[in-house]
Amino acid sequence: MFRKTLLIFIAAHAVAVRADENHGRGQRLDLTLGKAVRMALQKNFSITAQKFDPKISRQREMASEGRFDPAFALSYSTGDSVIADTFIRGATTNAGAQFGARSIVQSDVWSTGVSGVTVWGLGYDAGFNTSALGGASNNLATNWTSEMSFSLRQPLLRGAGPEVNLADVRIARNNVTISEWTVRQQVMTVITQVINVYNDLQFAHENLAVARRSQGLAKQLLRDNIKRVEIGVKTPLDVTTAQAEVAAREAALITATRAVKDQENFLKQLITADMMLLIRTSVSIAPPPSSALTPNVVAGIRNALESRPDYQQAKLDIANRNIVVRVTKNAELPRLDLQASLSLLGLADDFGTSAQRIADRDRSSWSLGAIFSIPLGNRESRGGHGAAKLSAAQALVRLQQLEQQIIVLVDNAAGLVFTTQQLTVANREARRLAKESLAAGEARLVAGTGTTFEVLQLQKQLADAETAELRAIADYNKAVAKYRLETGTTLRVHGVKIE
Template identity: 45%
Template sequence: MKLPQATLIAAASVCLAGLAQAETLDVSLPKAVQLALAKNFRIKVEEFSPKIAKAREVSSTGKFDPVLEASYTYSQSEQELRTLSNNLIDPVSLPGGEDPSLFARSTGQEADISIAGLTPTGLTYDIGPSLTINDNTQRDPQYTSYNTFLGFSVTQPLLKNFGTDVNLASVRVARADQAISQWQLRQQVMDVVTDTITTYTELYFSIENLGVEERSRGLSAQLVQDNEKRAEIGVMSPLDVMQAKADLAAREERVLVAEREVKNNENFLKQLVTDEISGLLDTDVEVSQPVLPDVGDINRKRDIARAFELRPDYRQLLLSIQKRQINVVFTRNQSLPQLDLTGSLGLNGIDTNFLSSVQRASGANGSNRNTAWDIGAIFSLPIPNREARGDLEVAKLQSLQALVDLKRLEQAIIVEADNAAGEIDTTRKRIEASRVAREFAQMTLDAAQARLSSGTSTTFEVLQFQRDFATAQVNELRARADFIIAVARYARLTGSTLERNRIILD
């Protein structure tokens, strides 16, 4: 069925309108925080860190895994008989040549399999059997020998590389790094939540500020119209009209700036609470007035004490100090001389066939058991050992540096928390003071406009009172926004952001 052209045009218009219509994200402040926790890319990126740290911890323990080793070697050698003694027999002609030379050939095969590894005390071990097969034409008669060996060898450091403090150092560092990664994730979540509260509040403030500027522009435009009418009937000079128009142009510029601020904050909030890429700029955000948080009386001493328990940067620094101390122990050990005790013990058997060689090695069928063992020591000491001594000095200084840095952070936490608490008190008082100032500014403007209508005031005074009223409105909005932001900042500085917003990390 063929549709009328008008119907097609109407349908196309509806489709285009639907495509052009932007998606609207209507969120309250608590919902914005929930969206940020679920969709923020900064949190998603940081969530990989604990998993990576866990994998590195597993990797650090891998050096204690036993290693299965197997090898096979085949060898062959040939020697011209003219260079050997005359008692060699069974010469074989070399291929090629009319006057072949005589030579003797010997072949060998060697196969072994073993399990080797390292223990936390520093002991290394190697356990397993080996088999060597030799064919020799230089003996009379020609024979094949089988050499079977079963044994183990160990090396135990007594000074350098001895003990669990050294050999488990990398494992303990990896565990500390994993704990640090958990605190880093907590820090990132706290930062994102704080940024979301701040940006949401700033967006609401910028929207309200835009409304104030638009109303102020409206008052200025109305004053221009009133002055033009008064000038037409001769009760006002053209200068007053020009003055009002100049002020209107200035307020128009303030509206443009306020509009840009709204758009910027809207983009910042979308970046925090969405994971959109292509459709990010096509999404509009609608926010509601954030509720003033109920703070009550602030207990600075209690909150500062909790900050030492909950602030991620403080906990990370404590773990970093732990890593420094592990490094001091490790480098101190590495500065010692190397003194290793070595030893091996095994059973071997040699015969003309494999089974007989195994029986000789094991002492089966009444054969004598052939044992082989050795014990020894290895000593090594660089003179004057400057590298190890320098590394130890660096490790000690870095550990002391971290302790001083801890004191610096403790002092900073106390100052930051106290200042943030003071900011809450100040902004709470500013809310009431700015409200009173706004009410008086409203009454003053109303009185000035009434006097202007009666001819007892001037355009300059009315414009000034309009600006004062707009400033008072903005100051009240700013005080409310600053109070919400101050509470969020105080929670972050005392490490209680998650608890205050009832957020539990897995």
């Protein structure tokens, strides 16, 4: 009966293993940690999406620079009007025309010009227009009027100078850099995620091997106890106890197998844009390289303040806010603008002559003046400037807070590296002692002084110690990755350059 029971347990395990193998059947992806990182850099959705931000910011920068592009205008209009001949200067009438007759007058107007503003705030407008007034009825003569005009307007106080007029451009340029730092942050985060999941997958594989060894030990003990019962040195209770433990370890094996599949999916999600890969492909990984690191907290903080994207972004945000402070400070000034204009006029019976008279400056006019205005109370400008100063001060406090957080994060990350190093050593020793204890317990069982329960407990302790050691190794590698993330050195360590 005992042999029959053993066969049932072995058969059940074989069915579970075959089911697991069938589930994982399909293509196979062989990975190293370096290859996984490279695949993530090429295909990770979050990185791909984040890379749009700098492109969007550059387009916005170009849009802000477009304020200084000159505008070219060209227009033409035509029309007819009916008026009495007696009111038309220069009109001639046919013989026999009656007083009070009316004529159709046609007008055509062409105009073109260029206008814009410079970085100094100087507004300019240069234009040329010509009009033809005349008609065929009653021999109405055609009069051509051409005009070339120039006008300038230069702010002297409010709105004067590149600092004010280039503010939006400089903010847009800073925003481009901010978006580039955001991409770096996303890449660093994804690399760290890949390292973490890769180590978790390696742990899951090794933990599965531990579960299989543990189940193998329980099955071997079950077989031995069946033989011992048959020769009368053990009771059926020892067999039942071993059977129960085999069943429990079968459940642990199923859980460990599922953990491998889950971690594979997490890794595939990070390194591919092909969602069907989650279903079709199994992953085989090489052990991650050893991450030997002795953290230096002071150097780590210095690196973090130089290389962390969030810190650089915070400094650029302060720069943007200071630009706004200067712009709003300028807005508090009164408006004092100088204006100048020049107009050249040409009148003739044909276009060529009217244009020539412009060149000859037969008729010209000019003006020069100033415009001064100031809002009474000026609360809008004063309020805007006050809010901008407070916003800049707030951003500075947040930068100081971030500096404090970075110091804490780097110190904690360094401490985690040291802690996981110590845990790895301690758990390795615990695993060695647990193995020796199991050997001693098995010897006592053979000698008749030990019990099945004791051996099963020692087997579990060994499995737990092996798992703890493997977990500590994975946690150490993850702690190193976290330290590099917190110090902003992830890209440099992995040789990643972002274009």
